[in-house]
Amino acid sequence: MVEIATYLVFAMLSVALILALVRLIKGPMLPNRVVALELIASLVVGFIAAYSIHTGVDDFIDVAIVMALLAFMAAVGFARYLEKGGPRDD
Amino acid sequence: MIPFAWNVVLAMVWVVLTANLSATNALFGFVLGYAAIALMQRQFPALHGYAQRVPRFIGFLFFYAWEMIKANARVAHDVVTPEWQMRPGVIAIPLEAKTDGEITVLANLISLTPGTLSLDVSTDRQVLYIHAMYLDDEVELLESIKDLERRVLEVMR
């Protein structure tokens, strides 16, 4: 049962990644792209979790920790950059 | 915070004394420590009110989880159905919370539920500006947020 669920989750997350990529390309401004990047990070964390169940290797959780940490740092950095007046129309 | 630290210490002591490191045993130790603190709290000013705060905190967790589920279902329903039912807008919420910690916790809890997003606090810290997705009934939204705030303050004060 879990096996089928992981395959389904892989499929769902792949579609979600493509949709997030659409938003990343369309923009229209830097903040919207940051939103897409944040979403992609969440999706990758979910992917890692599903993959860890699929392969039965629990060490992938550490990768998820690092991924979540990096995504948060990136969001904070982008927000600072925007407020300090970097170019927004890219 | 100090009574909670004591409670954790008591749980750890229980785990060490029984030499059984399992989640159930640690939880049992925590419950025992809670009972001990509840009995002692009259004698120690630092422990005052802890026994009442823990059940309130647990009740708050359930309340908040239920709010999360409702809000998620609402936003998810709006996203997957073709027409927009949302009426987004930015409104001001008068703040009851005073200290930095209280405002931070409240703003983050508001941000965590889908449908409401805290934007900024006014410079004189009287008002919290939030972006809400459903402004059909502004009074109701305001009341639900005041309710959340009341519960947060009950736990924190």
Add this chain to the structure above:
Amino acid sequence: MTEWLLEGLTALMLLLGGGLMLIAAIGAVRLPDLPTRLHATTKAGALGAALTIAAVALHFACISVTARAAAVIVFIVLTAPVAAHLIGRAGYFVGVPLWEGTVKDELRDRYDPESHVLRSGLTKQAAESGGKQRGRDA
């Protein structure tokens, strides 16, 4: 019996988490402006990720995995609102346009971009007594 139940719960949490993240992605594409997109992506996305991680903890069911999974979940739940708030605030003050269906905006005309003072819009007296109590300025 218990094993079967545990497996079912794991599968359910995985599917729920995946579904939430898929909805978040659909929302990111469909929703019309920055704050509404944030409502869908950062929160539903983070919650979905937290659910799938919880499914991992349930699947392996040993202390080291559960502890690490709990750490990830706590971290995600703590940082998701902060990230949403930061991006939303930065985007709003930078001047990202709101959707034309937005019914109300009480913030815009109370913010002074020169001095970064944000008025509360309450009566002057209340604001003054509040300012005196804490004596803090931008």
